[in-house]
Amino acid sequence: MNFNLIYESFLDILKGLGASLEIIILSLFLGLLLSLGIVMMRLTKNIVLNSFSRSFVFVIRGTPLLVQIYFIYYGLAQFTAIRESFIWIVLKEPFWCGVLALTINTSAYTSEIIRSGLNSIIKGQAESAVAFGMNKFQAFKRILLPQAIRQSIPAYSNEIILMIKASSLVSVITIMEMxxxxxxxxxxxxxxIEVFIAAGIIYLALNYLVTVIFKKIEKKYTISY
Amino acid sequence: MELLSLGDTGWGDEMLRACMMTLAVSLCAMVFGLILAIPFVLMKLSNSWILKFIANFFTTVVRGIPELLIIYLFFFGSSAAIMFVASIFGHNGYIEINAFFIGAFCVGIICAAYSTEVLRGAVKAIPKGQIEASYSYGIKGRRMLFGIMIPQTLRIALPGIGNIWQLVLKDTALISVTGLVEIMRQTHIASGSTREPFLFLVTAGILYLLLTTFSNKFFMIAENKYSKGFI
Amino acid sequence: MNKIFVIIASLFFVPLSLFAKWEEVRIGTEGAYPPWNGTNAAGELEGAEIDMATEICYRMGVKCTFVAQDWDGIIPALLNKKYDVIIAGMSITEERMEKVDFSIGYMTDGACLVVSKDSALASYQSELESVNLNNSDAATQKVVGSVVALLKGKKVGVQGGTIHQNFIEQYASSALLSTYSTQDDLNLDLGAGRVEIGLADCGAFDDYMSKKEGSNLTSVSPSMGGGPFGDGVGGAFRKEDDDLREMFNDAIKASLADGTISTIAKKWFGRDISM
Structure with a gap:
């Protein structure tokens, strides 16, 4: 084991931390937005929207992320029609392909987390809120949403860790992250071995940080309960 | 479409064989992972801080590092380690470890870390009263373990194990570095050779969906069967 | 019960074997670098190096098996004894010689720059057909200078961990470099237009340009050799396996002398690139 090499690679890999974080944070943010849309589609009574949302989640959760990344990067680029359309502005850049793949992937998982968070709330609560004179929107914002968020925190922090790990896969489409x-x-x-140990230490530290932060957040929300 | 035909001119039979390989390596990884998880569960439940520390270290590290890195590390690390152990026993020849074994081993390690958490949670979920009750009925030791603890643990852990199985199936897509021709590697070879990445990636996606859907059904049937009388 | 155990054990461990006299040799190759080494629709390895290695093994009187390995890990896996020799279009370079020993070279191919026919870069013309970077005469310097100028600020694609990557890093660090894990991936992205210029062995591009998908590409540069491009392609061995390397050297010399390798090269490359 060459410890000097571990140290040197550690410093070199650290230079890619910025790129990794950029991809992770951007995808998590966009994924969260997208997942809200997916949950809303799932909760409507419109059959088309509902089944679209169901199949989206089914396909994304049932296939490996690596397949999704390759599909977006190489699969779509195969067609001249796509290469000549406006989508190509995004798909031409490996960075945006990576962000797109991770966003789509995390949105499917996140939507399920939010959905089960909403499902865990007792239905009567919304009704009693309305009985107390709140309108539907107020009831959702003041009663249901805070509870759903609190319910979802542990699962979502897990999803963040999964995304940090998943971001390592975008290296297959020429992105120079860690x-x-x-x-x-x-x-x-x-x-x-030496180089991947160095990389492993950084990912581990990053995930540890996320765990600690979310433990704090969880605690804060439980006390007010 | 003729690219997906069976026989020597198309890639259909290669893709199907690769699908079987994914299934086989996943099964082996799962069995290996569950067996490997048992000592770690016992260590986590023990009263010794050092055993607890070792088990926690294992699960934290394996679950905190990207799967791709774990696989690379064990792929290159394990053969070096085996070679080292063999040299202690005076064996300096070449030990061949085939791609199937090393692939199942790498994914199995990841599976073990997640299974440890699921199984530990399941053991803890068994009401203490049951153990006391079985003692008062004179059921002890092995009979209690096999008659009460293990069946209950498995029943409670079943949904969690189902999730891990899905994870294992998808993680095998990362073991192409070991040279094992599973779905992902075959897809890469075929799309590189035919310049039709779209077709083969869609095929790969469908094969994975079939695998995950069918195993999901299987786990749902199992859950229904074993939760009888509990709901 | 015992039978089952034996079957399972043999599934996992191919019998521990001692190759004292090299009766069996395992050859590591990539299987994704046609026409050097590729994979056909029957799932079998094929290519100039596969034919050549088969011939050499026949001459040495040893049983050979091929092991496919991603380029990324091809040297580490050799050092880990996953196989005994690398025959994978690997050029003989000083950088690699720190870790492995090479046989004598068996084939050599220049490096080519490839661009899209529609691009402005396609009009670039070199004054020389081929250059050797080991030469320092004025004509070579001028051509190299113009190639470097062509690469400046362009999106250039190479396979990672190759002589081509080394060339860009040493001579044209102002290019925007993308590294791919396989030549196939690089070809796909060249076809898609994500990179403007590709650099690889001329033969690896010829194969792609002869297909429909690569028909809009054209090769522009002189074919380049020497310097970071190394001294031809050879088999790579662990440092301690001098005996095996000598066996290969003798067999390669013999097959070069009687024109066997030349015939194989013509079959796969359409030209004689044997050394």
């Missing part, structure tokens, strides 16, 4: 840099160092040093 894992991309690690692969590049390996192609020069031929020492995968």
């Amino acid at each position: 894992t991309g840099i690690a692969r590049k160092i390996i192609s020069k040093t031929f020492a995968p």
Whole structure:
């Protein structure tokens, strides 16, 4: 084991932390927005919207992220029609392909988290809120939403950790985030173990940080309960 | 479409074989992972802080590092480790570890970390009163373990194990580095060779969906069967 | 019960074997770099190097098996004894020689730049057909200078961990470099237009440009060799396996001498690239 190499790769890989965080945060944010749309479609009585939302979640959760990344990057680029359309502005850039794939992936999982959060709230609560003179929107915002969020926090913090780990996969489409840099160092040093240990330490630290922060948030919300 | 035909001219039979390989390597990884999880569960439930620490270290590290890195680390690390152990026993020849074994091993490690958490939760969920009751009926030791603890744990853990199975199926897509020709690697080979990535990626997606859907059904039937009398 | 155990065990561990006299040799190759080494629709490896290795093994009188391995990990897996030799279009370079030893070279192909026919870059013309970067005469310097100028600020794609990546990093660091894990991926992105210029062995592009999807691409540069491009393609061995390397050297020399490798090269590349 070459400890010097671990240290040197650690410093090099750290330079990709910014790129990794950019992709992770952007995808989580966009994914959260998208998931709200998916949940709303799921909760409507419109059969088309409802079944679209169901099949979207089914397909995304049933296939590996790697397939989704390759599909968006190489699969769609195969068609001249797509390459000549306005979508190509986004799909041309590996960075946006990566963000798009991660966004779609996390939105499917997040929508299920939110849905089960909403389902866990006792139905009578909304009715009593209305009986107390709130309108439907007020009841949703003041009574249902805070509870749904609190219910969802542990599962969502788990999803964030999964996304941090998943972001390493975008290195396969030429994005130079942390894992991309690690692969590049390996192609020069031929020492995968040392380099991946260095990368592993950074991911582990990042995930530990997320766990600690969310433990705090969870505590705060439980006290007010 | 003829690209997906069976036989030597199309890739259909290769894709199907790769699908079977994904299923086989997932099954082996799952069995290996569940067996490996047992000592870690016992360590987590023990009173010794050092055993607890080791088990917590294992589950935290494996669940906190990207699967891709875990697989790379174990792929390159395990053969180096095996070679090292063999050299202690004076064996300096070449030990061949085939791609199937190493793939199942890598995914199995990940499976073990998640299963440890699920099984530990299930053991803790068994009401204490049951153990006391079984003692008062004179049911002890092995009979209590196999008659009461294990069946209950499995029943409670079943949904969690179902989720892990889905995870294992999808994680096998990452083991192409080991050279095992499973769905993902076959897809890559075929789309590179035919320049038709779209067709093969869609096929791969459908194969994964079939695998996840059918196993989901299987787990739902199992859950219904074993939760009889409890709801 | 015992029978089942034996079957399971043999599934996991191919029998521990000692190859004292190299009766069996495992050859690591990529299977994604046609026409050097590719994979056909029957799922079998094929290509110039597969034919050549089969021939060499026949001459050495050893049983050979091929092991497919991603390019990323091809040297680490050799060092880990997953196979005994790499025959995968690997150029002989000093960087690699720190970790592995090479056989004598068996084939050599220049490096080519490929661009889209529609792009302005397609009009670039080189004064020389081929350059050797080891030469320092004025004509070579001028051509290299113009290639570097062409690459400046452009999106350039190469396969990661190759001589082509090294060339860009050493000579044209102002290019915007994208690295791919396989040549196939690079070809797909060149076809899609995500990168403007691709750099690889000329033969690897010829294969793609001869297909429908690659028909809008054209090769523009002189074919380049020497310097970071190394001294031809050879088999890579672990440092301690000098005996195996000598066996290969003898067999390669013999097959070069009687024209066998030349015939194989013509079959797959359409030209003689044997050394």
